[in-house]
Amino acid sequence: MQTIVGVMGAGRTLDAPARAVAYRVGALVAEHGWVLLTGGSACGVMDEASRGAHEAGGLVVGVLKGDTDDEASRHVDIAIRTGMGDARNVINVLSSDVVIALPGGAGTISEVALALKADKTVIALGWEPGAPLRAAGADLLLLASSAEEAIALVAGTLARRRH
């Protein structure tokens, strides 16, 4: 069974630095031999991370809100069509072995919270989650300030689990 790393974050249009980070995270996930999982939409962090992983030769799973591929990123290899709207956020985090969360809105926060609820390690990359999420997450919620640092935390988490 392959290791899946979920990458979450803003669904809206990103500025250039945010796009670069999302792309870089996706590329590094692929270079480590992990499968990338995102919400699969053709916008924001989902699209850029998928493009990064795809162009680095990785496999990209998109867990879609819709019941068709109409709004799917063209960098998705495996489209899981749920037709469930935001209820698919739960599937995103359960299916991920570790979650990296870039800055985002309410959807991203819901995924961070659902991941912590499911006892998943979440790496907040480039943002401060605030007191309620920190209290809810305790040791499961880690902070990173660069794509490389986030990936190192993923690798460390996966290694600890194996031992």
Add this chain to the structure above:
Amino acid sequence: MQTIVGVMGAGRTLDAPARAVAYRVGALVAEHGWVLLTGGSACGVMDEASRGAHEAGGLVVGVLKGDTDDEASRHVDIAIRTGMGDARNVINVLSSDVVIALPGGAGTISEVALALKADKTVIALGWEPGAPLRAAGADLLLLASSAEEAIALVAGTLARRRH
């Protein structure tokens, strides 16, 4: 169609003051003629708010994680058995016309975030949501410091929608 007010919050055992607030919120929801909706479990805010509404003669809907009533509060009148675990959090907030969120953990935060994502007004009662949720919620996220104040904000929200 009846007006439904969702009440979310900690699923663990509450201390006496927290229990009193949850009970009071449930009772006030019922006294206003609204249907109470919770996650339906026999613990924490869900159980106390349901007891409050039930004893005030109200109708209580519990949207359960499980596929049976085994973990349901005995104060639930209508049990919606989802068998979907935390994916039912989405149903909780979509089915509520307004959401009141008492202090809680990751599950409660996910419900606040999902409610804001769905353009629902959320009233945080007795806690400070922190910067990420405040930014995500903007005008939809209101704060209250007592059950009475929360209920007044619900009434105001419902009245504005009617006009």
Add this chain to the structure above:
Amino acid sequence: MQTIVGVMGAGRTLDAPARAVAYRVGALVAEHGWVLLTGGSACGVMDEASRGAHEAGGLVVGVLKGDTDDEASRHVDIAIRTGMGDARNVINVLSSDVVIALPGGAGTISEVALALKADKTVIALGWEPGAPLRAAGADLLLLASSAEEAIALVAGTLARRRH
């Protein structure tokens, strides 16, 4: 906790005799003091059964496909908005103590099958389920040829469970 009877069937426009049966089933559910649960749409069996229960003074729960009430029957009292499309069929049958299935299409067949999978008694009213469903259902799948007969089978099933 109240007893919930689920009524499933065709979502398309019904002819006059089919409408009369659906209405009658809804009315009888209400007259027995049971809560009626349907898929909540403003068409077909869902709408007619809801109208029947509503006009007989009963309580009607509609578990909606959508995330708003836009397509909901106006005879629904409690709208459970799932935003999950046909995945809500699972919730329909899990939440029902017994299921009555009137003639319908693929959606109705899926509900019958999901109900049998969940060990629910299903009463097929006015149609022949065919060999695969009969084999899958065994003793859980009952046949009725009138609304009154279906309701008697519901009552018998509920009584047996109590003993």
Add this chain to the structure above:
Amino acid sequence: MQTIVGVMGAGRTLDAPARAVAYRVGALVAEHGWVLLTGGSACGVMDEASRGAHEAGGLVVGVLKGDTDDEASRHVDIAIRTGMGDARNVINVLSSDVVIALPGGAGTISEVALALKADKTVIALGWEPGAPLRAAGADLLLLASSAEEAIALVAGTLARRRH
């Protein structure tokens, strides 16, 4: 985006001929370069088809009922953990471009019905669906009597869609 073929069927222990067919279907799906999707359990058609595809060098997606891999087939490459029980049946069929249904029980029938509801072509391999499913499915429901014939029908369906 890769083409996904869903293979459904009995979750219980299979006799030798049924195992051989399920294995053969999985192997042929992989040999055609399609991704195999199943419900992911370590039993019945799901397990055998996954083994067949895996040993033929294909990629296997398992959409699991559970929120962990505890009951997953060891031939699954990509585990989509839903935690949603039978509601994941909807995801199985929405995510498949074509569905092959081997003989099975209530779960399999629900997947056939949900697939037809979602306008998917379903190939019933080695069983007779009966009048209600035939009426619901019309031109979408095809019959095959061997793994090879089922695969030919999949190929034909995919080819027609491309033109």
